Amino acid sequence: MLHPFSENKKRVLPEVTIQDVVFPLAKRNKYDTRNHANNNVEARNFTFKELAIATKNFKEECILGEGGFGRVYKGKLEKTGEIVAVKQLNREGKQGNGEFLVEVMMLSHLSHQHLVKLVGYCSEGDQRLLVYEYMHAGSLENHLLDLLPGKPPLDWSTRIKVALHTAQGLEYLHETNKPPIIYRDLKSSNILLDKDFNAKLSDFGLAKIGPVGDKAHVTSRVMGTVGYCAPEYQRTGRLTVKSDIYSYGVVLLELITGRRAVDLTRKTEELHLVRWAETRIKDPKKYSELVDPLLDGHYPRASLSQVLAIAAMCLSTDASVRPSISDVVAALDSLVQDPIPSK
Numbered sequence: 001m002l003h004p005f006s007e008n009k010k011r012v013l014p015e016v017t018i019q020d021v022v023f024p025l026a027k028r029n030k031y032d033t034r035n036h037a038n039n040n041v042e043a044r045n046f047t048f049k050e051l052a053i054a055t056k057n058f059k060e061e062c063i064l065g066e067g068g069f070g071r072v073y074k075g076k077l078e079k080t081g082e083i084v085a086v087k088q089l090n091r092e093g094k095q096g097n098g099e100f101l102v103e104v105m106m107l108s109h110l111s112h113q114h115l116v117k118l119v120g121y122c123s124e125g126d127q128r129l130l131v132y133e134y135m136h137a138g139s140l141e142n143h144l145l146d147l148l149p150g151k152p153p154l155d156w157s158t159r160i161k162v163a164l165h166t167a168q169g170l171e172y173l174h175e176t177n178k179p180p181i182i183y184r185d186l187k188s189s190n191i192l193l194d195k196d197f198n199a200k201l202s203d204f205g206l207a208k209i210g211p212v213g214d215k216a217h218v219t220s221r222v223m224g225t226v227g228y229c230a231p232e233y234q235r236t237g238r239l240t241v242k243s244d245i246y247s248y249g250v251v252l253l254e255l256i257t258g259r260r261a262v263d264l265t266r267k268t269e270e271l272h273l274v275r276w277a278e279t280r281i282k283d284p285k286k287y288s289e290l291v292d293p294l295l296d297g298h299y300p301r302a303s304l305s306q307v308l309a310i311a312a313m314c315l316s317t318d319a320s321v322r323p324s325i326s327d328v329v330a331a332l333d334s335l336v337q338d339p340i341p342s343k
């Protein structure tokens with residue numbers, strides 16, 4: 001089992017408190033997502049044939065990626081010309097039709113600018129497919145951790161924007177919805193980007209409707225993904241919104257460092273990102289060691305220490321001292337509002 005912080009250290013306390021980095025809520029800017037109208041339309045019920053046509057019969061060239069639940073294909077809906085992403089769930093271990101449909105209906109009623117929209121579904125025979133809005137730039141993982149040669153790395157301000165949008169998507173799930181929805185599987189592959197690098201959360205709720213216990217992709221579906229999982233959740237299985245905050249802290253560290261939550265190609269002491277970052281995050285003289293070398297020094301120092309302070313608070317071993325997601329949104333919002341000159 002991977003423990004992010006050793007047990008004798010109760011938590012990581014940064015030198016800056018959340019109050020130092022949180023701006024008054026009144027100063028929220030154009031990224032504000034509160035009080036948005038729920039403008040989602042109910043998910044459409046597609047026939048298997050429609051989705052087969054859309055994906056050229058699930059042709060290999062249409063594959064966008066593959067995760068623990070199955071393959072994702074790019075498709076074009078014949079009737080409307082709409083470009084979509086079609087996720088074909090693995091057949092083994094699927095839940096019954098009823099549960100699948102209840103979940104789909106629930107998801108189709110969640111609507112927010114930072115959640116990937118569920119366009120529809122198909123549950124014909126033993127097929128289970130989900131149809132999502134197509135996200136042009138793919139996942140954050142593609143741009144941060146699996147960067148293809150010759151592709152430009154994400155610059156600092158885009159990283160902050162992605163962090164803010166991700167927090168705003170979580171804020172909607174945690175705070176706008178009553179009772180709150182716990183995302184459970186926050187990680188860079190579940191943060192998708194549109195052509196302008198606006199970020200949206202995907203797969204919210206999918207942990208419930210997909211097959212359970214996939215062995216190859218994640219250690220345990222119930223436990224989320226190794227490396228992102230809050231220590232108390234890993235120990236006890238007890239899930240709260242604060243488990244999501246911990247995973248959010250790991251994503252923030254990935255955005256800062258360009259390193260994977262768990263990278264088996266690195267040497268032992270660097271294998272686990274949170275553990276590697278733990279000592280550095282407490283020493284301002286070591287902050288620069290944490291920064292993604294691909295940024296080539298192009299980041300505002302003050303912004304870095306504020307984002308590190310937020311990450312450290314989110315990663316507190318004691319779940320009760322982790323900030324709420326709206327505190328995180330307010331803190332990041334202030335960084336977007338008052339960009340500090342680079343270098």
Ligand SMILES: Nc1ncnc2c1ncn2[C@@H]1O[C@H](COP(=O)(O)OP(=O)(O)OP(=O)(O)O)[C@@H](O)[C@H]1O
Pocket residue numbers: 064065066067068069070071072085087116132133134135136138139141142189190192202203217218
């Ligand atoms: N709506 C979408 N638009 C564009 N690309 C997508 C979309 N959904 C998924 N993808 C691509 O497909 C890949 C696989 O997604 P998928 O959610 O199946 O797996 P994952 O996120 O890597 O793992 P997990 O199954 O644990 O969520 C993503 O990393 C992304 O590149």
Ligand SMILES: [Mg+2]
Pocket residue numbers: 067189190202203
């Ligand atoms: Mg996913």
